[in-house]
Amino acid sequence: MDLSIVIVNWNGLAVLRPCLASIFGSPQGLELEVIVVDNSSTDASVEMVQREFPKTVLVRNQRNLGFAAANNQAFAVARGRYVLLLNNDTLVLVGALAASVRYLDAHPGVGALGCRVEFPDRSFQTSCYRFNDLPELVMGRLLPLGSVGGERLNMGRYWGRQFTEPTEVDVVAGCFLIVRKEVLASVGGFDEDFFMYGEDEEWCSRIKRAGWRIIYFPGATIIHIHRFSSGQTRRAPRLMELMSPVLVLHKRRGPVIAWCANLILLLATLVRLPIKLILDAGHFFKGHTQTELVRSRFTVLAAHLKGLFSPVWLPASAKAPVAPVQSIAASGLLQ
Numbered sequence: 583m584d585l586s587i588v589i590v591n592w593n594g595l596a597v598l599r600p601c602l603a604s605i606f607g608s609p610q611g612l613e614l615e616v617i618v619v620d621n622s623s624t625d626a627s628v629e630m631v632q633r634e635f636p637k638t639v640l641v642r643n644q645r646n647l648g649f650a651a652a653n654n655q656a657f658a659v660a661r662g663r664y665v666l667l668l669n670n671d672t673l674v675l676v677g678a679l680a681a682s683v684r685y686l687d688a689h690p691g692v693g694a695l696g697c698r699v700e701f702p703d704r705s706f707q708t709s710c711y712r713f714n715d716l717p718e719l720v721m722g723r724l725l726p727l728g729s730v731g732g733e734r735l736n737m738g739r740y741w742g743r744q745f746t747e748p749t750e751v752d753v754v755a756g757c758f759l760i761v762r763k764e765v766l767a768s769v770g771g772f773d774e775d776f777f778m779y780g781e782d783e784e785w786c787s788r789i790k791r792a793g794w795r796i797i798y799f800p801g802a803t804i805i806h807i808h809r810f811s812s813g814q815t816r817r818a819p820r821l822m823e824l825m826s827p828v829l830v831l832h833k834r835r836g837p838v839i840a841w842c843a844n845l846i847l848l849l850a851t852l853v854r855l856p857i858k859l860i861l862d863a864g865h866f867f868k869g870h871t872q873t874e875l876v877r878s879r880f881t882v883l884a885a886h887l888k889g890l891f892s893p894v895w896l897p898a899s900a901k902a903p904v905a906p907v908q909s910i911a912a913s914g915l916l917q
Contacts, residue, residue: 584612584683585760586662589670590652592621595630597671597807602635604673611680615639617656621646649756650772650781657771665766667782669757671807678802682760685748685799693765693794694786696754697802707806708739709758710751710798713787713834714827719843723850744800751798752790756782757806761789768792773833775897780826784833821878821885828895837893844895848886855879 587605591598598618605616617639620628631638641655653667664686668674678697686692699709712718718738740751759782769788772781786796828847832840862876888894 583661586660588656593625594670595625619652648777654771667759673805698800709755711753753786779823825895844889
């Protein structure tokens with residue numbers, strides 16, 4: 583078995599179907615298996631997979647376990663020499679999988695690989711990053727230089743560069759991330775303290791510490807519908823997303839650096855909050871403001887303030903027991 587493709591799904595029916603079609607609909611030149619882990623969807627995703635893609639290995643959870651835990655479930659049953667994490671809101675272009683596997687076969691020191699990622703209009707989407715650290719947070723959050731310079735001033739995103747040759751990087755995005763099975767054996771899977779966001783960076787840091795190289799490989803391309811599930815351009819900020827850099831730094835650098843990161847994010851929130859509230863007021867008079875959006879701004883502020891006195895970014899120590907897997911269905915291989 584060459585490659586196990588792992589797709590975590592939660593109410594992604596609209597994008598999961600074309601994603602699977604992009605894999606099954608064209609010859610890949612590899613021996614593949616596709617594993618879909620469904621986190622208790624209510625939108626008929628499971629029924630669609632069973633009906634239209636019967637070769638898929640389907641894992642059904644009774645509740646939403648989050649991205650990290652769901653991927654770990656798939657890692658436990660994956661049979662491929664390589665394991666690919668693939669977002670459900672992606673389209674795999676012809677030849678991308680075979681080219682990635684060929685590169686890994688030819689470079690045994692590479693433990694993880696990401697590819698070129700494009701938006702649906704085929705414009706470039708950043709998919710490799712430096713590890714977050716305090717200077718990157720200052721530039722990217724407190725001083726939003728990247729948004730001013732179109733990422734050209736964003737050091738955390740390699741100054742917006744579009745690499746045209748395979749390049750060693752710190753992190754490749756989890757929307758398309760291939761790892762060797764030996765990597766899973768040596769460093770383990772995702773840290774399940776992460777529900778969603780930041781788990782790929784923390785995982786890449788462990789992969790690098792174990793002596794593996796991480797490569798951005800532009801010889802393969804996918805299309806990624808970024809944040810398809812938000813449904814609104816002006817969505818409420820997700821607290822777990824905004825706090826994820828602090829949790830990653832706590833794991834990588836310890837509690838003192840994490841506290842400093844939270845302070846930087848608090849200052850960034852205080853600087854931007856008046857501007858955002860003014861914009862919210864303008865949208866309110868147009869009848870567009872979402873109450874949840876406005877409320878969430880103060881929720882974020884309160885969380886950062888509380889973080890000055892306790893590590894709110896850490897998950898509760900007493901975790902709920904993991905829900906049992908409802909069923910696992912498997913059938914033939916994709917050639």
